[in-house]
Amino acid sequence: MNIPEMMQAVQLEKMGGxxxxxxxxxxxxxTGEVLVKISASPVNPSxxxxxxxxxxxxxxxxxxxGLEGSGTVVxxxxxxxxxxxxxxxxxxxxxxxxxxxxxEYMVTSAGYCFPLPKKISDxxxxxxxxxxxxxxxxxxxxxxxxxxxIINSAAAGALGGMIRLLGNKHxxxxxxxxxxxxxxxxxxxxxxxxxxxxxxxxxxDQLRLLTHKLNATxxxxxxxxxxxxxLLEALPYGGTVxxxxxxxxxxxxxxxxxxxxxNKKLHGFYLANWMKETSMIKTVLNLxxxxxxxxxxxxxTVQNRFPLEKTQSAIDTYLGNMTAGKVLVIPGL
Ligand SMILES: NC(=O)c1ccc[n+]([C@@H]2O[C@H](COP(=O)([O-])OP(=O)(O)OC[C@H]3O[C@@H](n4cnc5c(N)ncnc54)[C@H](OP(=O)(O)O)[C@@H]3O)[C@@H](O)[C@H]2O)c1
Numbered sequence: 001m002n003i004p005e006m007m008q009a010v011q012l013e014k015m016g017g018x019x020x021x022x023x024x025x026x027x028x029x030x031t032g033e034v035l036v037k038i039s040a041s042p043v044n045p046s047x048x049x050x051x052x053x054x055x056x057x058x059x060x061x062x063x064x065x066g067l068e069g070s071g072t073v074v075x076x077x078x079x080x081x082x083x084x085x086x087x088x089x090x091x092x093x094x095x096x097x098x099x100x101x102x103x104e105y106m107v108t109s110a111g112y113c114f115p116l117p118k119k120i121s122d123x124x125x126x127x128x129x130x131x132x133x134x135x136x137x138x139x140x141x142x143x144x145x146x147x148x149x150i151i152n153s154a155a156a157g158a159l160g161g162m163i164r165l166l167g168n169k170h171x172x173x174x175x176x177x178x179x180x181x182x183x184x185x186x187x188x189x190x191x192x193x194x195x196x197x198x199x200x201x202x203x204x205d206q207l208r209l210l211t212h213k214l215n216a217t218x219x220x221x222x223x224x225x226x227x228x229x230x231l232l233e234a235l236p237y238g239g240t241v242x243x244x245x246x247x248x249x250x251x252x253x254x255x256x257x258x259x260x261x262x263n264k265k266l267h268g269f270y271l272a273n274w275m276k277e278t279s280m281i282k283t284v285l286n287l288x289x290x291x292x293x294x295x296x297x298x299x300x301t302v303q304n305r306f307p308l309e310k311t312q313s314a315i316d317t318y319l320g321n322m323t324a325g326k327v328l329v330i331p332g333l
Contacts (some may be wrong), residue, residue: 001074003035008331009064009103010311012054019051019065021309027099027107029077034085034110036092039122040305041069041101042326043318044130045222045245050097062098066329069093069101070116070126081110089116091128101126102311104331114287119295127158127300127326132290134244134271135162137278138220139170140286141242149173149216151207151231153223154247155192156183156323158300163220164192165298173214175207183323198227207234218242225250232258232266244269301325307333 006023013020029035044067051065070091076082090113094100099107116125142150152163155176164187167174175194178184184195194214196206210216211234219231222245231241235258243266258264275283303325306314311329318327 001037003074003105007104008308010066010100010308010329012051012060012063012065015054015060017051017312019312019315021311024064024103026105029075029082029107031078032082032109032111033077033107034073034082034113035075036069036071036090036106036108036113037074038066038069038071038101038104038106038331039089040071040126041066041329042127043314043329044068044326045247045322046130048315048319049246054097059097064098064100064103064106066101066103066106067094068126068129069106070122070128071101071106073113074105076110079110085110085113085115088113089122089125090114091116091125093129102308102329104308114291117291117295120291123302123305123328124294124300126328128290128294130271131159131300132162132293132298133275133286134159134269135166136286136289136293137269137271137274138163138242139166139172140282142172142218143170145218145240147172147216147218149175149211149214151175151177151211151216151219151221151235153177153198153219153221153227153231154179154245155187155195157222158326159222162293162298164190165293169297173216175210175214175216177207198223198230204230204234207231211239212236220244223247228266229255232264235264238263238265240265240267242267242269302328304328305330305333307331 007026008021009024010019011022073085076086093112095109152174154160156178176192177198187195217239219241221243224246225248305328308331314327
């Protein structure tokens with residue numbers, strides 16, 4: 001494979017954006033690393049949080065966003081795993097802020113690459129690591145902790161859909177929380193049995209009734225802010241909320257009273273930390289579970305595709321309607 005010296009990569013023009021494309025040097029892998037020629041990469045909320053979190057001038061000059069993607073391994077650093085992956089199509093995730101997936105090439109650890117079977121396309125494979133792995137991790141927690149039913153907040157999104165799918169597979173009733181009538185109607189059409197709107201005036205009362213009826217003792221919450229308090233209030237005695245996102249944009253508003261009076265628990269979840277704390281064997285097993293899901297049951301909706309030089313439009317399109325599906329960045333489109 002002929003690897004060029006220079007490539008196109010997305011960078012921040014200045015703090016806070018906009019995103020621009022620049023010509024930069026193609027990086028080369030060190031021991032344990034590989035160079036991936038990127039085929040596709042999604043825009044995820046975690047990418048936007050990372051872009052907004054960049055704070056210093058030096059970071060901006062070297063920062064290439066994009067946390068997950070798919071592509072082909074075109075160069076291997078020293079080590080068995082890098083050589084094993086050489087020439088393979090992989091799902092991959094970034095390990096360094098200076099080499100992200102929104103570029104023609106990315107250097108990453110071979111341990112952060114996972115070979116893709118023929119049945120999984122580059123596009124679907126590019127979304128394999130973050131959301132499907134999170135959904136599988138949640139069901140590890142749900143089954144281990146023997147929860148009988150769960151609350152799935154922001155259920156109309158991509159991850160929300162995967163949680164519904166796994167709930168069906170494991171026979172765990174899922175209470176789906178959405179924002180508006182359109183989302184509620186869509187979920188019901190897709191066969192969801194329990195759907196609530198968090199914009200209804202009596203939402204907390206409806207939620208409390210249903211959680212007690214189904215004995216839903218775990219709430220998954222990517223919304224945060226006052227929604228976390230509503231979940232804490234609605235759960236039965238001893239229930240747990242896992243906060244894993246901040247879609248409301250609000251960082252406070254949680255009354256801790258139910259933790260004190262009703263023995264409830266509030267935990268955080270971040271996939272990267274969860275994977276670090278999980279044994280290698282379990283991670284590989286979970287990756288195979290995800291691969292099976294994408295091969296057989298799960299197709300992630302893609303609403304639009306943009307070339308690298310239009311990544312800012314990709315983000316604007318995604319933020320315009322997150323429920324419509326993922327937006328992909330495709331080098332060379
Ligand atoms: N902690 C981790 O390791 C981890 C891993 C994966 C994902 N996540 C988090 O999981 C969340 C979902 O990710 P995703 O990829 O599924 O996103 P997505 O496909 O863009 O879906 C987001 C969904 O949330 C809805 N939403 C936004 N604000 C809401 C609110 N206040 N109340 C109810 N629904 C709301 C959106 O509806 P509209 O389209 O109407 O706005 C959309 O349906 C994100 O916060 C992401 O950061 C965290």
